[in-house]
Amino acid sequence: MVPLPQADVDTDQIIPKQFLTRIERTGYGQFLFYDWATTEDGMPSSDFFTNDPDRRGARVLVAGRNFGCGSSREHAVWAIQDWGFDAVIAPSFGDIFRNNSINVGLLTIELPEEIVTQLQDIASNPSAEVTIDLERQIVQAGELAVEFEFDGDAKRRLLEGLDPIGMTLQEDAAITAYEAGRADWLG
Amino acid sequence: MSGRTLFEKIWDDHVVTGNDPALLYVDLHLVHEVTSPQAFAGLDLAGRSVRRPDLTLATVDHAIPTTSRSLGIRDPQSKKQVDTLRQNTEKHGITFFGLDDPRQGIVHVVGPENGYTQPGKVIVCGDSHTSTHGAFGALAFGIGTSEVEHVLATQTLWQKRPKTMAVEFDGSLPTGVTSKDLILGMIAQLGVGGGQGHVIEYRGEAIRGLTMEERMTICNMSIEGGARAGMIAPDQTTFEYVDGRPKAPKGSDWDAAVEYWKSLVSDDDAVFDTTHHIDAAALEPHVSWGINPGQTAPISSSVPNPDAFADPVERDSVARALKYMALKPGTPFTEIAIDHVFLGSCTNGRIEDLRRAAEVVDGHKVADGVNAVVVPGSMQVKAQAEAEGLDAIFTAAGFSWREAGCSSCLAMNDDVIPSGERCASTSNRNFEGRQGRGARTHLLSPAMAAAAAVAGHLVDVREWS
Numbered sequence: 067m068v069p070l071p072q073a074d075v076d077t078d079q080i081i082p083k084q085f086l087t088r089i090e091r092t093g094y095g096q097f098l099f100y101d102w103a104t105t106e107d108g109m110p111s112s113d114f115f116t117n118d119p120d121r122r123g124a125r126v127l128v129a130g131r132n133f134g135c136g137s138s139r140e141h142a143v144w145a146i147q148d149w150g151f152d153a154v155i156a157p158s159f160g161d162i163f164r165n166n167s168i169n170v171g172l173l174t175i176e177l178p179e180e181i182v183t184q185l186q187d188i189a190s191n192p193s194a195e196v197t198i199d200l201e202r203q204i205v206q207a208g209e210l211a212v213e214f215e216f217d218g219d220a221k222r223r224l225l226e227g228l229d230p231i232g233m234t235l236q237e238d239a240a241i242t243a244y245e246a247g248r249a250d251w252l253g
Numbered sequence: 254m255s256g257r258t259l260f261e262k263i264w265d266d267h268v269v270t271g272n273d274p275a276l277l278y279v280d281l282h283l284v285h286e287v288t289s290p291q292a293f294a295g296l297d298l299a300g301r302s303v304r305r306p307d308l309t310l311a312t313v314d315h316a317i318p319t320t321s322r323s324l325g326i327r328d329p330q331s332k333k334q335v336d337t338l339r340q341n342t343e344k345h346g347i348t349f350f351g352l353d354d355p356r357q358g359i360v361h362v363v364g365p366e367n368g369y370t371q372p373g374k375v376i377v378c379g380d381s382h383t384s385t386h387g388a389f390g391a392l393a394f395g396i397g398t399s400e401v402e403h404v405l406a407t408q409t410l411w412q413k414r415p416k417t418m419a420v421e422f423d424g425s426l427p428t429g430v431t432s433k434d435l436i437l438g439m440i441a442q443l444g445v446g447g448g449q450g451h452v453i454e455y456r457g458e459a460i461r462g463l464t465m466e467e468r469m470t471i472c473n474m475s476i477e478g479g480a481r482a483g484m485i486a487p488d489q490t491t492f493e494y495v496d497g498r499p500k501a502p503k504g505s506d507w508d509a510a511v512e513y514w515k516s517l518v519s520d521d522d523a524v525f526d527t528t529h530h531i532d533a534a535a536l537e538p539h540v541s542w543g544i545n546p547g548q549t550a551p552i553s554s555s556v557p558n559p560d561a562f563a564d565p566v567e568r569d570s571v572a573r574a575l576k577y578m579a580l581k582p583g584t585p586f587t588e589i590a591i592d593h594v595f596l597g598s599c600t601n602g603r604i605e606d607l608r609r610a611a612e613v614v615d616g617h618k619v620a621d622g623v624n625a626v627v628v629p630g631s632m633q634v635k636a637q638a639e640a641e642g643l644d645a646i647f648t649a650a651g652f653s654w655r656e657a658g659c660s661s662c663l664a665m666n667d668d669v670i671p672s673g674e675r676c677a678s679t680s681n682r683n684f685e686g687r688q689g690r691g692a693r694t695h696l697l698s699p700a701m702a703a704a705a706a707v708a709g710h711l712v713d714v715r716e717w718s
Contacts, residue, residue, distance in 0.1 A: 070564075072570065072573065073566045073569075073570050074384050074446070074567065074570065075543070076682075076684045078686060078687050078690075079684065079685060079686070082686055082690070083663050083665045086287050086315075087316050087331045087333075087334050088330065089289070089291065089294070089334055100689050101686045124255075130463065131566065132445060132449070135446065135479060135545075136682065137381050137383065137663075137682075138288065138380055138381040138396060138504075139287075139397075140291075140379075140397035143397070152524070158446060161415075161449060161450060161479070161481045162395055162396065162397060162476075162481075165397060165400065166397035166398075166400075169400065170573060179566075215494050217413070219411075219599075230403060230411070231403050231406045231407060234276065234406075234409060234411070235301075235406065235407060237269065237276060241276075241278070241407065241408065241409060243267045243268035248278075248514070249509065249510070250509075251502035251510045252280055252374070253280075253307055253308055
């Protein structure tokens with residue numbers, strides 16, 4: 067677990083713009099929170115978690131409210147995953163960020179702010195462990211065990227690893243029927 | 254049964270199947286170079302094709318240079334990204350407004366000015382400022398690259414039904430207060446997360462009095478208040494704007510379209526999940542002082558003190574902002590000196606924005622030491638401005654006059670604000686590092702930005718002569 071308590075962390079911070087000209091989908095982990103993780107001359111900042119050997123291998127980020135607000139760049143989710151995180155826990159998320167996360171299998175868990183604060187306290191110890199049981203929708207860390215809400219449809223997609231485009235293509239007849247009824251001026 | 258909101262009417266008209274989530278049909282998919290390459294690659298990998306290239310429009314805007322087009326793209330990675338989009342559009346038969354096309358520009362400027370954007374449409378794009386198109390009474394929202402791929406392949410998207418929010422702007426806007434101030438003022442009041450999970454409908458007397466371009470500025474920044482989309486019911490102003498544009502319906506189609514569009518208003522007995530009232534008549538010109546668009550205040554006030562905030566998270570956030578922005582509590586905003594002025598972006602890069610700024614600049618000079626730049630939102634905006642002589646006003650004052658693109662709004666190209674320098678910007682985001690690592694952004698209206706360029710510091714444009 068890694069605590070990142072500040073509110074309103076935007077996707078520009080998660081993955082700065084200079085890394086968005088790449089046409090690949092992989093390899094963004096090394097640029098995660100780049101401006102916070104490096105000094106202006108490109109050296110690692112000693113006090114940021116991505117440079118802390120004790121935090122390497124962490125799989126859960128415990129963030130502040132409105133995490134992932136701002137730009138729609140899915141690169142932010144790719145960077146978080148590529149660095150090694152499987153889940154982000156926060157009091158709330160930017161809407162587009164949350165959709166992007168579900169689409170690529172990064173778990174976003176909303177919990178009340180006071181619970182998130184407790185988790186951040188626990189996470190201040192790099193060796194503290196957290197367990198997320200998506201099936202039962204329970205987060206457990208130390209003495210703390212809390213249930214979380216999760217969209218049933220998204221849960222099924224995450225657990226079963228479904229191909230959303232493939233599933234939608236099975237609705238081809240419905241899409242074609244809808245198209246037949248569209249007004250002429252819509253093209 | 255109660256009536257339906259504008260949002261609900263458009264939603265209902267686009268459900269292909271399902272309820273919540275519903276499979277929504279997409280009428281217009283806008284594509285740009287930065288968030289699409291991985292989506293096209295995904296299609297290729299799965300051996301899929303683009304279902305409706307005729308409902309898809311691509312252009313380049315985010316990472317392209319704003320220097321002379323004849324110089325080409327110097328950065329090899331950006332060049333490759335732009336080339337990739339050109340190849341993808343050729344392969345799939347998608348209309349592409351490339352770098353050499355007179356219709357090229359910021360995707361959210363290009364869509365409306367060519368008549369692609371129309372009332373009642375569902376419009377998506379891999380860009381959060383897609384909310385701009387809601388100004389026409391369309392349901393328009395930003396999506397991620399996985400969703401871009403989904404729309405390319407199926408022309409649809411699975412969507413959870415968002416909540417509805419009405420923001421009523423009571424009274425009319427005072428002189429010197431613009432639609433940018435209206436939206437900044439709203440975000441300052443509701444916060445950057447205030448619209449989360451909602452689609453906002455902007456309503457009230459102050460909204461009805463706005464031009465289409467002013468309405469676009471408001472809907473554009475819906476995402477900065479956390480809302481997925483923002484909308485304004487179409488009216489005569491909307492129809493007049495759309496009429497005659499290249500992709501607008503013609504002849505009997507036009508009549509049928511207008512008849513339908515007139516039904517796109519929230520019914521009197523429609524119920525919104527949330528309603529806010531904002532006194533438009535009491536609004537002042539606004540300027541941002543922090544590192545998110547909610548950290549904004551009236552120009553006549555001063556830099557806030559973190560200690561004045563009761564919520565500890567908010568207090569930390571304000572302290573962090575002041576440190577990044579190098580501002581002292583209590584400093585009047587009008588005493589803040591600036592190094593750069595950026596006039597442009599999908600928020601304020603349209604012809605009316607340039608006219609307003611030119612009015613302020615006319616006959617003046619940019620202050621010593623200030624680097625001021627105008628980046629028209631599209632090549633058509635640029636051509637129009639040049640036909641009106643606005644470029645001459647700007648260049649005579651010492652502004653640099655550029656080619657169209659997103660430019661310093663997100664500084665993916667060379668238009669980077671250096672670390673520690675301060676920029677008065679008509680764009681939409683003042684996030685840390687947004688305009689360049691260590692750069693300090695103050696969001697404001699075009700008239701305010703123009704006045705700041707001449708004065709060399711932030712100015713209350715109501716006192717400008």
